[in-house]
Amino acid sequence: MQMGATLAAEEINAAGGILGRPLEFQFRDTQVKPDVGVKNARYFVDEWKADFVAGIDSSGVALAVGKVMPQLNKILMITHGATEKVNEQLVYKEGIKQIFRISVPVYQDGIASAMIAKDFPVKRWATISPKYEYGYTSWEMFKKTLKQFRPDAEFVEESWAPFGTQDFGPHISKVMAANPEGIFTTEWAGEAVSLVKQAKLFGVFGKIKEWVNPMGGAMDVLEGLGKDYPEGLWVSSRYWFLYPPTSVNAGFVQRFHKRWNRYPHYSSETSYSAYWALKQASERAGSTETDKVIKALEDMTMISPGGRRWFRKEDHQAVYEVPWGRTKADPKYPFRILGDMKTVPAEMYYRHPPFTS
Structure with a gap:
C-alpha cells in the first residue's frame, strides 16, 4: 500500500x-x-x-x-x-x-466467484474461510448466487479460521471428512499461503475437483508460494499486474x-x-x-x-473488473500467473442500488 x-x-x-x-x-x-x-x-x-x-x-x-x-x-x-x-x-x-x-468490493469474492464456479462439474462444496465478516459474507454470497445457477449445488461443510491462524490442519480435516468436490476459501495473505501449503501435505488437491480463492491471485500469495503453488487452482484478486x-x-x-x-x-x-x-x-x-x-x-x-x-x-x-484464472507456471516469473483467464462483466455481479436483496 x-x-x-x-x-x-x-x-x-x-x-x-x-x-x-x-x-x-x-x-x-x-x-x-x-x-x-x-x-x-x-x-x-x-x-x-x-x-x-x-x-x-x-x-x-x-x-x-x-x-x-x-x-x-x-x-x-x-x-x-x-x-x-x-x-x-x-x-x-x-x-x-x-x-x-x-x-x-466483496461482490468479487462472493458473487463473481459463483459465476465462475457455476460451470464446474462440482456439486458438493465446502469452505475454509476467515472467522469474521469478510469470510461469512463472501460464503453467503457464493452460496446464494451459485444456487441461482445450480439448484443442485450442495454446501456440505464449513470451517471458520480465526484471524492469524497458522495451523489449518483441524480445518482441513473437518471439511475433507464431508467429501467435498470443491473448496471455496477467502483466506488471504499469509493465511492463504499457510492453508495451501498444508492442504498439499494433506493431499487435498488430489481429492477434490476444484479450488476457488478470490484472493489467491494476490501478489503476496503468489510470491509466498512461488513454485509450490499447485497449478490449475481458480484464483483472483482486487487487481492483477498483467x-x-x-x-x-x-x-x-x-x-x-x-x-x-x-x-x-x-x-x-x-x-x-x-x-x-x-x-x-x-x-x-x-x-x-x-x-x-x-x-x-x-x-x-x-x-x-x-x-x-x-x-x-x-x-x-x-x-471495474478483475480477471479470474487458473494458476499456471510461466518461465518469465518465479511465481504462478493466471492462465485460462475469465472476466465477468461488472454489471453482472456488482449489486445495484436500491440494494433490496
Whole structure:
C-alpha cells in the first residue's frame, strides 16, 4: 500500500502536484483495530490537517472510520476494506457522502466467484474461510448466487479460521471428512499461503475437483508460494499486474518494478489510483474543499492501471473488473500467473442500488 502511494506522490508532484500544491502524506498502522483506525483518522484531520484520508485494509476498521467522517468532514477513500456495508449501508442508506471506495468490493469474492464456479462439474462444496465478516459474507454470497445457477449445488461443510491462524490442519480435516468436490476459501495473505501449503501435505488437491480463492491471485500469495503453488487452482484478486493488457497498466507495472524491484500488489495499485483519483477530482472541482470534491468524484470516470473505473453517484463505489484464472507456471516469473483467464462483466455481479436483496 505504501509503495503505491509513494510512487503516486512522486509522479503527481513531478507533474505539478494537486492544484499547484505538493502532495504530502503520512502513514499510521490501524493494527486491524477499529478504535485505532478512528484515532488515526482524527489525528490526520484534527492535528495534521489532512485534506483527504485514504487506505484501510480491514472491513471492520473501514466501517468504524466511515461512521466518523461526517464529523471530520473529509473524504475517506478506501483502498481495500471490501465489506458491502460501506457502500450499501453507510453511503447509500445512511447518506454518508464523505466515503468512497476505489477497490472492488466483496461482490468479487462472493458473487463473481459463483459465476465462475457455476460451470464446474462440482456439486458438493465446502469452505475454509476467515472467522469474521469478510469470510461469512463472501460464503453467503457464493452460496446464494451459485444456487441461482445450480439448484443442485450442495454446501456440505464449513470451517471458520480465526484471524492469524497458522495451523489449518483441524480445518482441513473437518471439511475433507464431508467429501467435498470443491473448496471455496477467502483466506488471504499469509493465511492463504499457510492453508495451501498444508492442504498439499494433506493431499487435498488430489481429492477434490476444484479450488476457488478470490484472493489467491494476490501478489503476496503468489510470491509466498512461488513454485509450490499447485497449478490449475481458480484464483483472483482486487487487481492483477498483467491485466488489463493496456499501455497504462504496462507503464505502471514497469515504473513500479523499477522503483521497488518487485511487481505491484493489489493494494499498491488501489493506493496509487486513489491518489490520482483525488487529484483528478480536485482539479475537476478547482478546489480541495470536501463538498466540491465529492460532487466531482460522483459519476467520475478515470483510466487507471486497473482499467476504467467509474464512481457510482448513488453509493460511491468504483466499478471495474478483475480477471479470474487458473494458476499456471510461466518461465518469465518465479511465481504462478493466471492462465485460462475469465472476466465477468461488472454489471453482472456488482449489486445495484436500491440494494433490496
